[in-house]
Structures are given as structure tokens and as C-alpha cells.
Amino acid sequence: MGKNINIFMPHDTIRAFMAKLDLWKCQIQNGNTTSYSNLDSALIHSYLDFELKKHIITHLTDLKAESMRYFPDIDEKREAWKFIRDPFQCEVADVSDGVQEEFRELKFNSLAEEDFKNWILRRSGSSTFLFTL
Numbered sequence: 001m002g003k004n005i006n007i008f009m010p011h012d013t014i015r016a017f018m019a020k021l022d023l024w025k026c027q028i029q030n031g032n033t034t035s036y037s038n039l040d041s042a043l044i045h046s047y048l049d050f051e052l053k054k055h056i057i058t059h060l061t062d063l064k065a066e067s068m069r070y071f072p073d074i075d076e077k078r079e080a081w082k083f084i085r086d087p088f089q090c091e092v093a094d095v096s097d098g099v100q101e102e103f104r105e106l107k108f109n110s111l112a113e114e115d116f117k118n119w120i121l122r123r124s125g126s127s128t129f130l131f132t133l
Helices: 008-029 039-040 050-070 081-086 096-107 110-123 125-133
Strands: none
Touching: 008 050
16 A cells, blocks of 8 residues: 555445446436436437346446455445444444454443544544544
């Protein structure tokens, strides 16, 4: 990883791409081609035909499935990343069984939580960062 790059940045980028695939698929299902400027221009005086719509939806579905195969750890529902970013915003049930006891102790340790938030403030150089956690 390069300077000022951490594991969260590419993870977030990949998750955003997966969400865009879902959005584009939904738009095409509704006949909305605005995300596809060339297609939108070509269809200015006509409608998206059923066969083309089916091919685009199939392609987007396959692309997401292949992306999930290539990046198996990318899961929107996975809370492990949340624990790493801010353990005090995560629920005990979201961490693995083997560390739940220790996590419970940490979660209710107000001094550790205050130290963590102060550390975040020092790293960011701004008090507004706390509100984005």
C-alpha cells in the first residue's frame, strides 16, 4: 500500500462499485438509460427493447457475481470492518465468538473509548471527524 493508503480505501471503492452495479441494474430494469450516455443518445427517439434490456441485466448480474468471486471478502453485511474502524460503534454479536468476551469488556470501557476518540482527533487534526464515526 502506498503512503496514506490503508486497507479500507480499496475495500470502500470495491463496495461502491458493487453498489453501482445494483443501481445500474435497477435503472435498466426500469428503462432508465441515463447512466449509459452512448446508449441514452442512441435511444433518444425510441425505447429500450426487451432483448437488449435482458442482455444488459444479464451482463450486470454476471459482472457482480464474478466480482464477488474475485473479491470474496467484500460483503456489505460483514461487520468485521466496522469493528476495526471503531470498536465502540460495533455490536458484540457482530464479532466472532472467540473474542466476544474481550470485546464486551472493551465496549464498556469508557476510558478506552475516550482514549480512542482522542487518538482519532489527534490523527485527523479536526474535531469534526468525530461526527463521521
